[in-house]
Amino acid sequence: MPAADAPEWIRDLFLTQAGEVQPYWRSRVGGAVNLANNEMRHPRVEELIRAAAARLLPEDWTSYPDYVRARAQFAELLGVPADRLLFTAGSDQTYRAVFQALTAPGTQVITQVPNYEQIFPYAALGGLSVHGVAHRPGTGFPLPAFLDAVSRAAPGSLVTVSNPNGPTGAWWPPHDLEALVDACAARRCLLLIDEAYGAFAPATVxxxxxxxxxxxxxxxxxxxxxxxxxxxxVCVCGSPEVADHIQRWNVTNPVSGPALAVAADLAGRVTEMADVYAELAASRARLRELVPELVGGRAEESFGNFQPVRCPDADTAARCVAGLAKRGFAIRHLVRFGLPEYIRISTADLQTTDRLITALEQTVRDTPRRSTRC
Structure with missing residues (x-):
């Protein structure tokens, strides 16, 4: 049946709230080794996931998840009180739930720019105003600028930081975050810290x-x-009241039973995962050492499972991405994050990383000479 446009009365009465926000449908990178989206690529992790999936019980599939039991289980694994913990379908849903539960139209959100992309449409949908603290090449996000923004924020504002930052890999150590925590308390602001990449940083908070x-x-x-x-x-809140309040806006069944079971299994594999993290850190170090020389750029220190590299210009970055795509590798051009000179390469096992380096060498060699390398 052919699709029909919504009649005018539906558009006028029901479809005006989104404003300029566009729908987002994620798709997979096909036909390439995906080193663009920072998904973990490591054969040992794949083995652990297959083994954990094989241990799933029929009731993991046939029954609704037992979130009370899962809450206690993950609280023990993470060393936090169970009454402060709640589950969301990825950190993406955490932002949605926090924005809906703890803000009102007109609330100011102070955040890093660039940051996780969906923060900005979610803020727009909620009628929130965004104040961005900009990334500075070579220095990351200056803490004094953030503290200054918080000092001028109205009580009830929401401050959110990704630490490490997803696009850039910039990271604040705990003593810097403590200063931000204190500043937010002084202005009566709530602070949301996104540690999606926290496993790859020297410390977590x-x-x-x-x-x-x-x-x-x-x-x-x-x-x-x-x-x-x-x-x-997993979302850990500063008080049980805050956790309960956010849960009111959370969906009833945010995470499936099989997902909880496999995640708990992997979270208990501390030794195996430590070995994986060590190899990914070695991969990141190799990318940081070799890629800048190949593309004629420079690398800033990254604390995520990826390495950003600043190319001489946006054309060089685009040619690197295109050349690697022809050779079976997908990497990220950060132009959508306002960093057109940057590429970002996800870490992987060292064998995959070496293959990527070889493909980049071929890209550089086969690209006609211009003012830049690629």
């Missing part, structure tokens, strides 16, 4: 939330455990 009632920390299992398809994040 997950245990900070239970000690500070205005702090919410979210950790995703997509990056840290290779479970992007499972859609699972």
């Amino acid at each position: 997950l245990n900070l939330a239970p000690r500070r009632p205005h702090v919410v920390v979210v950790q995703s299992f997509s990056k840290a455990f290779g479970l992007a398809g499972a859609r699972l994040a």
Whole structure:
């Protein structure tokens, strides 16, 4: 049956709230090794996932999830109080739930620019105003600029930081975040810390939330455990009241039973995952050492499972992406994040990383000489 346009009365009465926000449908990168989306690529993790999936019970599929039991289980695994913890379908849903539960139209959101892309449409849908603190090449996100923005924020504002930052890999150590936590408390602002990439950084502040009632920390299992398809994040709130309030806006069954079971299995594999993280760190170091020389650019320190590289110009970045795509590798051009000179390459096992380096060498060699390398 051919699709019909909605009649004018439906558009006028029901379809005006979204404004200029466009619908988003994610698709997979096909026919290439995906080093664009920071999904964990490691054969040992794939083995652990297959083994965990094989241990699933029929009731994991046939019954509704037992969130009370899962809450206690994950609280023990993470070392946080169970009454501060809730589940969301990825950190993406955490932003939606927090924005809906803890803000009102006109609330100011202070955040990094660039940051996770969906923050901005979610803010627009909620009628929130966004104040961005910009990334500075070579220095990341200056803490004084953030503290200054918070000092001028109205009480009730929401401050959100990704640490490490997804597009750039910039990271604030715990003592810097403590300063931001104190500044938010002084202005009576809520602070949401997104640690989607926290497993790859030197330290986490997950245990900070239970000690500070205005702090919410979210950790995703997509990056840290290779479970992007499972859609699972754990949100730890500073007080049980905040957790209960956000849960009122959360969907009734945010995460499937099989996803919870596999995630709990992997979270208990501390030794195996530590070995994986060590190899991914070695992959990141190799990318940081070799890619800038090949493309004629420079690399900034990254604390995520990826390495950004600043190319001489946007054309060089685009040619690197296109050349690698022809050779079976997908990497990210950060032009959509306002960083047109940057490319970002996800880490993987060292064998895959070496293949990527070889493909980039071929790209550079086969590209006609211009003012830049690629």
